[in-house]
Amino acid sequence: MKPTYQPNAEFDLSLTRVVDVPRALVWRAWTDPDLLKPWFCPLPWKTIDCEIDLRPGGAFRTTMQSPEGERFHNEGCYLEITAGEKLVWTNTLLAGYRPSVIATTCGSDDVGFPFTAMVELADHPDGTRYTATVIHADTAGRDTHARMGFNDGWGKALDQLVAMIKAGS
Amino acid sequence: MKPTYQPNAEFDLSLTRVVDVPRALVWRAWTDPDLLKPWFCPLPWKTIDCEIDLRPGGAFRTTMQSPEGERFHNEGCYLEITAGEKLVWTNTLLAGYRPSVIATTCGSDDVGFPFTAMVELADHPDGTRYTATVIHADTAGRDTHARMGFNDGWGKALDQLVAMIKAGS
Numbered sequence: 001m002k003p004t005y006q007p008n009a010e011f012d013l014s015l016t017r018v019v020d021v022p023r024a025l026v027w028r029a030w031t032d033p034d035l036l037k038p039w040f041c042p043l044p045w046k047t048i049d050c051e052i053d054l055r056p057g058g059a060f061r062t063t064m065q066s067p068e069g070e071r072f073h074n075e076g077c078y079l080e081i082t083a084g085e086k087l088v089w090t091n092t093l094l095a096g097y098r099p100s101v102i103a104t105t106c107g108s109d110d111v112g113f114p115f116t117a118m119v120e121l122a123d124h125p126d127g128t129r130y131t132a133t134v135i136h137a138d139t140a141g142r143d144t145h146a147r148m149g150f151n152d153g154w155g156k157a158l159d160q161l162v163a164m165i166k167a168g169s
Numbered sequence: 170m171k172p173t174y175q176p177n178a179e180f181d182l183s184l185t186r187v188v189d190v191p192r193a194l195v196w197r198a199w200t201d202p203d204l205l206k207p208w209f210c211p212l213p214w215k216t217i218d219c220e221i222d223l224r225p226g227g228a229f230r231t232t233m234q235s236p237e238g239e240r241f242h243n244e245g246c247y248l249e250i251t252a253g254e255k256l257v258w259t260n261t262l263l264a265g266y267r268p269s270v271i272a273t274t275c276g277s278d279d280v281g282f283p284f285t286a287m288v289e290l291a292d293h294p295d296g297t298r299y300t301a302t303v304i305h306a307d308t309a310g311r312d313t314h315a316r317m318g319f320n321d322g323w324g325k326a327l328d329q330l331v332a333m334i335k336a337g338s
Contacts, residue, residue, distance in 0.1 A: 011267065056225070056249055057257075079248065079266055080225055088226075092261040092268050092283075097248055098180065099261050099283035099306035114261075114268035137268035 002085065004120045004131045011142050013134045013150045017158060020127040021165040027084045029161050030119060036062075039160035042153055054081055059095035075100070079116070090116040113141040130158065171254070173289045173300045180311050182303045182319045186327065189296040190334040196253045198330050199288060205231075208329035211322055223250055228264035244269070248285070259285040282310040299327060 007014040019026070029035045033050035040047040041064050048071070049063035060076045077093035080086060092114045094100050116135040121128055132154050136142045176183040188195070198204045202219035209216040210233050217240070218232035229245045246262035249255060261283045263269050282305065289300040301323050305311045 088266060090262065090266060090268070093259065093285065096304065097257060097259060097285040097287075098304050099259070099285060099310070101306045116262065116266040116268060118266075135265065135267050137270045141268070 002122070004122070005118055005133050007133050008135075010139055011136050013136075013142055013145055014131065015133075015151060015154050015158075016129065016131045017155075018124050018126050018128065019130050019158065019162050021162050023084060023121045023123055023128040025165045026121055026128050026130065026161065027087075029165065030087055035164070039157055039164050040064075042156035042160070053095065054078060056080065057095070057097050060089050076117075085121055087119045088116065090114075092116070113137070113144050115141065115145070132158075171291070173291070174287055174302055176302050177304075179308055180305050182305075182311055182314055183300065184302075184320060184323050184327075185298065185300045186324075187293050187295050187297070188299050188327065188331050190331050192253060192290045192292055192297040194334045195290055195297050195299065195330065198334065199256055204333075208326055208333050211325035211329070222264065223247065225249065226264070226266050229258050245286075254290055256288045257285065259283075261285070282306070282313050284310065284314070301327075 004016075029039065031052060031054055033052050036050050036052070037047045040050070040062060044067040046065045047062050048065045049061070051059055051061040053059045056078055058078045060078055062074045064072045064074065066072075074091065075094050076089045076091040077095060077097060078087070078089045079093075080088040091112070092100055114137050118131075118133045118135065120131040120133075122131075123129075134145060134150065136145060173185075198208065200221060200223055202221050205221070206216045206219050209219070209231065213236040215234045216231050217234045218230070220228055220230040222228045225247055227247045229247055231243045233241045233243065235241075243260065244263050245258045245260040246264060246266060247256070247258045248262075249257035260281070261269055284306075285304040287300075287302045287304065289302075291298045291300075303314060303319065305314060
């Protein structure tokens with residue numbers, strides 16, 4: 001089993017859980033837009049649009065909608081893809097590795113902050129070991145993200161992902 | 170021959186030249202710290218230190234020194250490496266894909282601006298077709314870089330690279 005990324009406690013946030021669903025289906029839920037939309041935002045928020053260009057330099061775009069109908073557009077760029085095992089993307093770059101104006105000029109505030117995210121999957125006797133890590137530029141970025149509810153948000157999204165897979169099996 | 174990246178005239182700066190030295194030696198001059206230092210800065214500036222961790226997510230660090238002895242430290246992260254053909258890195262990320270505080274907070278000014286750089290090499294009847302492209306976040310970044318002398322700087326550095334290879338052969 002490959003070692004997972006070792007988070008830096010000062011700058012990173014990380015979530016590890018064992019989920020009782022097959023690794024291949026977790027991977028599909030992260031890489032097929034139709035399978036990502038149902039679980040990606042903790043309800044009552046919704047992911048109403050998603051584009052996945054699954055290659056280094058390819059776009060990862062989502063549009064989220066609040067219960068009040070407000071829309072938020074997110075765009076990032078895939079950096080590393082190891083099928084079934086590891087997915088890395090960042091919001092500091094857009095498609096084709098172009099630096100993102102939003103992520104590179106607004107610094108760390110409650111609207112946005114630069115990050116690189118990494119999802120790592122490994123086989124486990126009880127299903128799949130799931131590790132999600134978000135790498136920030138500094139402690140301010142980490143703290144902003146923690147205040148926004150990283151653990152709760154990524155945890156609830158994972159619950160929704162697992163429920164979707166179980167409902168489909 | 171693989172197509173080279175098609176620059177976006179609004180945001181990118183690009184330099185293409187045919188140089189009469191072998192492609193493999195140009196690649197080595199870009200990827201071996203001892204071979205990069207002699208040519209990387211247009212004289213009388215010097216590159217006094219260089220670290221190259223040649224893998225996606227690996228560090229590309231250089232320290233430049235002005236004729237007056239002022240030192241400038243640059244750190245970036247490799248994104249794509251196709252041996253002998255294509256090298257992509259960005260200053261928006263540091264080693265391990267960590268967002269760079271400098272590049273992501275200072276915006277576009279005369280000190281720094283976020284960029285992704287791409288060097289592409291291809292065989293040519295007269296030697297090597299050399300294409301260097303810098304991808305900026307916006308026209309302000311492109312204009313800042315153009316004012317700083319992109320064409321002249323990258324052109325002179327390439328002259329120094331070619332001269333070094335010829336001196337060694």
